[in-house]
Structures are given as C-alpha cells and as structure tokens.
Amino acid sequence: MDLRAMMIGAHPDDPEASAGGTALKYLDAGWTVMFVSLTNGDAGHQTMARAELAERRRREADQVARIAGLEYVVFDEHDGELQPTLDVRRRLIGVIRAFAPDIVFSHPLVDYHPDHRYTSQIVMDTAYMLGVPAANTVVPAIRKRPVYAWYASGRMPRVDAFTVAVDTTDVWDRKIDLLDAHESQMYEWLPFDAGDLDQVPATPEARKEWLSARWRVRAGAAATAYRDRLIAVYGRQRADQVATAEVFTASPVSLQLTEANYRDYFPFL
Template sequence: MKRFSFSYLLPLVFFISIAVIPVAAQDKLRIICFGAHPDDAELKAGGVAAMWAAKGHEVKLVSVTNGDIGHWNEAGGPLARRRKAEVEKAAKIFGSTVEVLDIHDGELLPTLENRRLITRLIREWKADIVMSHRPNDYHPDHRYTWMLIQDAAFMVAVPNFSPDIPPLKSYPVFLFYSDRFTKPIPFQADIVVSIDSVMDKKLAGLMELESQFYEGGALGSADLVPKESAGQQARRD
C-alpha cells in the first residue's frame, strides 16, 4: 500500500466496498476508526469495517467517550455499560474489535493527556489507516475527537513523545468521514466506493445499538417506543 504523509491528505468519504477477496498476510492492513460516542464509528465506518474485516484486514473501532449521557431516560454508569455492550455486539457482526474509552460523554477536551492517549492507541494498533470526524460538526465531542486525531497525527512518529510506546516507523493515512455540514467548508469526497455488498451486515450491526436507533438516544422520547410488543417488534423491523 502506498504511504502518504498526513499533511497532504484531503477528506475522503466512506461509502466503501470492494469485492471480498482474502489478502495475503504481508498485505494485511491495520485500520483504526475513531468516533466520539459508542455509535459514531459504527454509523460512519461500519460498512467499510465489515468489508475490510471480511477481506482479512484488522479493524478496530474506538469510541473516545463512554456515551453516558446519550439517552433521554438513562445516564451514568448503567447507560455507559449498556452502550459498551451494544457496540461489542455490533463489532462481532462487523468482524472488528472495539474499545470504549472511559471519558464522560459531553466532557471531552483536547488536553495533553488525551493527546497522549490517542497517540498511544494509534501506535499500539500499528495503524496503516486512521479514520475520524471532520472539524465541522455540531457536537463538541465530535470536534474535539477530530482535534485529538489531528494533534496525534504528527506525534505518532515522534520517538520522545510518550516514549513508553514505540513510535510508528511511517505515518498512517488519515481520513475523514463524510458529513453534510457546509460551513466553513462543505465536505468534498475524493473517493466514493459502494458498500452494497456489506450493507445488510452494516444494518444488522447498527440494529444492535438499540439505545440510539430504536429509542432515539439523547434526543429521543418515550413516544418513540411502542407500548405493545407487536409495535416494538415492528419498530425494530
């Protein structure tokens, strides 16, 4: 795989799918996908995660916060544990691994401590490709996730920054997820690839995230959840 310096990369889109052909061991890629909450990487990169995993590549999804306020009726430790269990189920469907960091939802900041944390995660995974949000976003956790990735992008190869983890010998490719924000700069895709071949698998993974896509997440309400069992099943379907 051709390597590019992160400073020359432009935002890329992730509607990605390629024919599922096993790859030789020496050609395997290691991909790490960051999202601010336990649903973001799954929603933005679940299809490409499933596709790459099926091809034999190693894929990891990371939630930078624990999602503990991302529900209209639940919060705190119980919600964080529930959402962690949800993304673990989704990861099994995608064929990826998953990690949820213990940072409170809504409280992420681009601190030096968090920069070191993100740098270590990228190094430990020995990433060839790193994915994240763009800076243009309504949610501060999304914006600060981008900032932490941006700040780590150079530091992953600097030996004396967090020297307890060996630096990468070459820079990964850093990529942005697609979005619909238009200011200050609209998203412009440089690469678009269909995920038709893995769409069913992506949707199956997302359906495991019931707190978000069935119950509506932070902006949901009891009105979204039918009271009778038949209606509940129909909403899931």
C-alpha cells in the same frame, strides 16, 4: 500483507454510523479493523443514569465487535464533556501506535456535536506525534505513518478536499446489524431526540426494518451529494444505481489520501 484500518469516533456507534459498511468491506478483504470511541457514551439517553448507561453501551460495543469480528476500544471520558487534553492525546497515540493502522478515519473538524469536533482535533493532533518518541514514552513511536480521512455526509457542506465515495449496497443489511446492536441509541435516545419515539415498532424484526429505512435516507443523501465521486470510482452506469454510500475526505496531515494512492487504501474499490 497485514493491513489495518482504524475508525475513531466520539461515541460508541459513530464508527458504525459513518463507516460501518466500509469497515465490513475491509474485513471481507482480509484487513484487521479497530473501532475506537473517545467517550463512553454516558450522556446519550433521556432517562438512564450515566454509570448504568456507560455499562450498557460498553455491552453494545462488545456485541458489534463480536458480530463484525473487530476490536472495539472505548475510552472512559464522559459523553458531552470531551476535551482535547494532552492526557487523552497521549492515550490515543498509544492506541494508534500499538495498532499500527494503514488508514485512520475520524470526524471532520466542523461537525454538529462538540465531542465530534474535539475528537477530530485530538485525532489530527496524533498524526505527526506518532513518530515523536517523547509524545508517549510507554508505546514506542512508529515509522510507518497512516493516512487520515474524515467522515463526510450529505448533511454537511462539502469540503474542498480529495474525496472517496464507497457504495454500501452489498453490505447494507450487515451495516444495519451493527447499528441494531446499539439498542439504547437506535431505538431509544435518537428517536427521542428526533421527537418520534412513538414511531419505533415493537418487535425486533419490525424495528430493524424501520432502522434500515431510516438510515437509508441518510446514506442516500450522501450518495446524492457525492454522485460525482461515485462516478469517478465506479463509472457512471453503476454510480447512477447507487442508493447508499459512505463518503470520506482527505485530512491535511503529512501523508495524504490522494487520487494517486487511494486504491491502495480502499482495495475493494
């Protein structure tokens, strides 16, 4: 059976950051995976001009697509200026219909970045409209509705919705390979934004190790915050050993992710 997962983010690197390990597990299980970024990422740098940065980030996304074996769609909206317009919604409906995913992931409605919040809004606004022919007259409406899930993390308050926690231990190094491809972000913009640009090691090997340690903290916080959900999936003995996790909560759309169906949508659990 042809099964498909789509990870949508506001910026090139968001799907990798929130669901890169889970994407690799889908690919290993024979699923087809698509990453989508609703902006071109052209504001994510302290010195580069927008046009030049957009091109660089397109190349970084292409590298992820090659390494992982997935398709990476990048919309040409400006970073930091995304709006939940009908035009963007219509285009995204077309992309989702054409790909026909079984599950769609995206940012939660409450998140730190305005582009993330509007992405969540836009993605949620597609859910019902996928089946409404008039919502996009170029790509035909689909009858098979996907379930939608939101990225969760240890940094944000817990949402009171059904939650799936995925142990990323066995795919951790490959997830870091995906993040490592986003050189402009991982080794330039994000450390600049965090105020520790001077901590980034000089050699490719050393900086990738540094990156892994940095992201291990974040993925560790998710594992800690959702330990009860790891126990529900893996049992206490294994769950207690899990050091890195990715976490997803059910989005309140027509076909919901639930206790009864989640193993169909996460076949590697």
